[in-house]
Amino acid sequence: MAVSTSSQHLTARSPGPPLGRNEAIWGYIFIAAPLIGFIVFAAGPLIASLFLSFTEWDLLTAPEWVGTRNWAQVLALSVNELPRAFNEDGEALFECGREDVPESQLAEFQGQIDPRTRQPYVCTPAYVRPRDVLPRGYDAWFEFHLLGRQYIVGARDAVMWESIFNTVYLLLAIPISLVISLALAMALNQHIHGKNWFRTIYYLPTILPIAATALIWMWIFNPDYGLLNYALQGLGAPPSLSNVNWLQNRETVKPALMIMGIWGGLGYQMVIFLAGLQSIPRHLYEAAEIDGAGAWARFWNVTWPGLTPTTFFLLITSLIGGFQNFVQPYIMTAGGPYNASRTMVMNIWANAFRDLQMGYASAQAWLLGAIIILITVLNFTLARRWVFYEA
Amino acid sequence: MATLERTQETAAGPRGFGKHQQEIIYRLIAYIVLSAGAITMLLPFFWMLSTSFKPERGIFVMPPQWIPDPFILDNYIKVWSQTDLPRAFANSAFIAITSTVGEIFVSTMAGFAFARLRFPGRRAFFGLLLVTMMIPGVVTMIPAFILFRFLNWIDTWNPLIIPLLFGSAYAVFMCRQFFMTLPVELEDAAKVDGANFFQIYWHIFMPQAKPIVATLLVLGIIARWNDFLGPLIYIRSVEKFPIPLMLARLNSLYERNWTLLMAGSVIALAPVIVLFFALQRYFVESIALTGIKG
Numbered sequence: 127m128a129v130s131t132s133s134q135h136l137t138a139r140s141p142g143p144p145l146g147r148n149e150a151i152w153g154y155i156f157i158a159a160p161l162i163g164f165i166v167f168a169a170g171p172l173i174a175s176l177f178l179s180f181t182e183w184d185l186l187t188a189p190e191w192v193g194t195r196n197w198a199q200v201l202a203l204s205v206n207e208l209p210r211a212f213n214e215d216g217e218a219l220f221e222c223g224r225e226d227v228p229e230s231q232l233a234e235f236q237g238q239i240d241p242r243t244r245q246p247y248v249c250t251p252a253y254v255r256p257r258d259v260l261p262r263g264y265d266a267w268f269e270f271h272l273l274g275r276q277y278i279v280g281a282r283d284a285v286m287w288e289s290i291f292n293t294v295y296l297l298l299a300i301p302i303s304l305v306i307s308l309a310l311a312m313a314l315n316q317h318i319h320g321k322n323w324f325r326t327i328y329y330l331p332t333i334l335p336i337a338a339t340a341l342i343w344m345w346i347f348n349p350d351y352g353l354l355n356y357a358l359q360g361l362g363a364p365p366s367l368s369n370v371n372w373l374q375n376r377e378t379v380k381p382a383l384m385i386m387g388i389w390g391g392l393g394y395q396m397v398i399f400l401a402g403l404q405s406i407p408r409h410l411y412e413a414a415e416i417d418g419a420g421a422w423a424r425f426w427n428v429t430w431p432g433l434t435p436t437t438f439f440l441l442i443t444s445l446i447g448g449f450q451n452f453v454q455p456y457i458m459t460a461g462g463p464y465n466a467s468r469t470m471v472m473n474i475w476a477n478a479f480r481d482l483q484m485g486y487a488s489a490q491a492w493l494l495g496a497i498i499i500l501i502t503v504l505n506f507t508l509a510r511r512w513v514f515y516e517a
Numbered sequence: 518m519a520t521l522e523r524t525q526e527t528a529a530g531p532r533g534f535g536k537h538q539q540e541i542i543y544r545l546i547a548y549i550v551l552s553a554g555a556i557t558m559l560l561p562f563f564w565m566l567s568t569s570f571k572p573e574r575g576i577f578v579m580p581p582q583w584i585p586d587p588f589i590l591d592n593y594i595k596v597w598s599q600t601d602l603p604r605a606f607a608n609s610a611f612i613a614i615t616s617t618v619g620e621i622f623v624s625t626m627a628g629f630a631f632a633r634l635r636f637p638g639r640r641a642f643f644g645l646l647l648v649t650m651m652i653p654g655v656v657t658m659i660p661a662f663i664l665f666r667f668l669n670w671i672d673t674w675n676p677l678i679i680p681l682l683f684g685s686a687y688a689v690f691m692c693r694q695f696f697m698t699l700p701v702e703l704e705d706a707a708k709v710d711g712a713n714f715f716q717i718y719w720h721i722f723m724p725q726a727k728p729i730v731a732t733l734l735v736l737g738i739i740a741r742w743n744d745f746l747g748p749l750i751y752i753r754s755v756e757k758f759p760i761p762l763m764l765a766r767l768n769s770l771y772e773r774n775w776t777l778l779m780a781g782s783v784i785a786l787a788p789v790i791v792l793f794f795a796l797q798r799y800f801v802e803s804i805a806l807t808g809i810k811g
Contacts, residue, residue, distance in 0.1 A: 163683025
């Protein structure tokens with residue numbers, strides 16, 4: 127008996143009567159709630175949403191099986207060449223300002239002043255209207271020029287594709303934010319007085335409710351009395367840069383959201399980078415110094431390889447978070463102007479809970495889920511090439 | 518400390534003087550960069566605070582006043598007495614505390630089981646739980662809404678509280694990691710005494726678990742206090758709104774009334790900032806516990 131008890135202590139408590147049988151029962155009791163929660167609130171909904179994506183359901187009438195129609199609607203893209211526009215006489219047309227001008231009369235416009243804009247006319251080749259080229263049910267998404275030809279990309283749901291574009295555009299803040307936070311972490315990793323204070327200040331915005339910080343930034347971005355325009359004026363910026371309605375302008379709304387996003391996420395990345403820096407063994411730097419490595423060489427050969435797992439972790443978590451961007455543009459711009467800041471989650475939310483298209487929104491949700499999972503897997507695969515885990 | 522020792526060492530060396538100077542320059546650059554950055558980070562908060570103490574016409578004064586003159590409390594009085602913000606504040610506090618306390622109770626139990634008890638399927642079940650952490654919330658958002666609608670939970674706080682009473686994968690994971698680190702001998706004495714496993718969990722492990730409980734409490738309460746999408750989907754009646762929804766509502770009701778809105782923002786931020794400063798070391802702890810290592 128004495129032998130069996132001591133072995134039970136030393137080995138990892140092998141199951142044996144009487145406590146052992148109890149142990150399994152208690153184990154199941156203890157994990158029962160999270161397991162039920164997992165089935166009811168995670169696995170169940172996950173499978174249900176896949177099923178829903180093949181139905182049409184407005185919550186008021188019974189769901190209707192529609193096969194792959196939602197998915198076709200989500201994914202359908204069409205690339206068509208836009209032919210040049212000609213007039214009845216077969217002459218190629220140009221657009222000068224808002225006028226359609228045949229080639230023969232082009233000389234009359236060039237160099238003249240457009241009364242609408244009070245600028246000289248700019249004449250560009252005119253193309254036929256996108257809707258004459260695109261298949262039925264497709265809306266224009268964007269045009270591009272390639273090898274002397276004009277193309278139009280159409281989509282069944284152009285607004286959704288625009289929201290994908292916006293979401294990806296806003297992700298550009300991630301590399302910027304990573305570079306800044308790494309620089310700050312390296313500065314903080316020296317013998318600095320008030321280290322904790324700096325860390326606290328940078329970390330603070332990351333824990334605050336976005337609903338509140340978004341209001342602060344709306345006030346900062348205010349075109350008339352906002353802090354940003356005032357500061358830009360103070361720095362001597364021209365009115366084109368300091369009299370901007372940041373959140374109501376298609377060109378500036380995304381950079382404005384990115385600025386606030388960087389401010390709000392920087393501290394987390396900096397703290398994680400700092401932890402990464404502190405785990406790089408001191409002796410590696412000393413060895414590099416003995417070898418005569420300068421500051422840049424030390425960064426490139428010691429710091430950066432030591433930090434790749436940290437960078438990798440931050441990249442994945444930031445991408446996953448970035449793809450689910452919602453609250454900030456919802457409060458600050460409601461997706462506008464003209465959908466220029468509508469994100470994927472905002473589009474899914476609007477389709478599901480405003481338009482009550484549960485099936486169609488589920489297909490989009492799965493598309494977004496698939497993108498996130500794909501990025502995670504891709505990151506892991508590519509990471510093998512550049513992430514150095516300490517041997 | 519290490520840097521300091523090193524500078525003294527190199528300063529004593531033959532080529533020490535140049536090195537020492539270099540170190541000082543680096544550190545000077547670091548101070549300048551960090552201070553400039555810190556001021557930039559804090560400016561929005563100063564701007565918010567300063568605006569919140571101004572009379573409404575005060576915001577039109579150019580150049581902007583950083584120290585408001587006159588300095589008034591009217592905005593706070595108005596936002597607290599004439600809007601539904603106090604009720605939203607109480608709602609948020611109730612939701613955040615009940616859901617987080619429940620989450621922690623259940624999650625510490627499960628974490629204890631995964632770390633300390635042996636039972637068939639333990640690894641597989643734990644693996645399942647880890648998978649939950651990777652499912653993006655947006656994928657389950659729509660069916661969860663349909664489920665809660667079926668249960669007649671729309672426009673109640675149930676969807677915001679009850680799922681958390683089943684624990685959360687993240688909290689279970691953190692608790693398991695924590696309980697794994699405690700010494701093996703801990704439960705043996707109790708087992709000999711004939712205590713059952715709930716007693717072992719409650720009387721022996723929970724008193725040791727204060728750091729992880731505090732960490733989860735801070736992280737949980739802040740996450741729920743800040744949550745916007747959940748309440749936006751499930752809550753319809755204004756009297757049930759939590760703080761973030763109420764701020765969005767005030768923003769549309771009192772558009773351009775920045776002095777009032779900034780006072781509202783200060784009230785929404787204050788509890789988080791207080792909690793953060795009071796329990797700051799547990800934040801650092803949480804970063805170490807999630808296993809992030811360079």
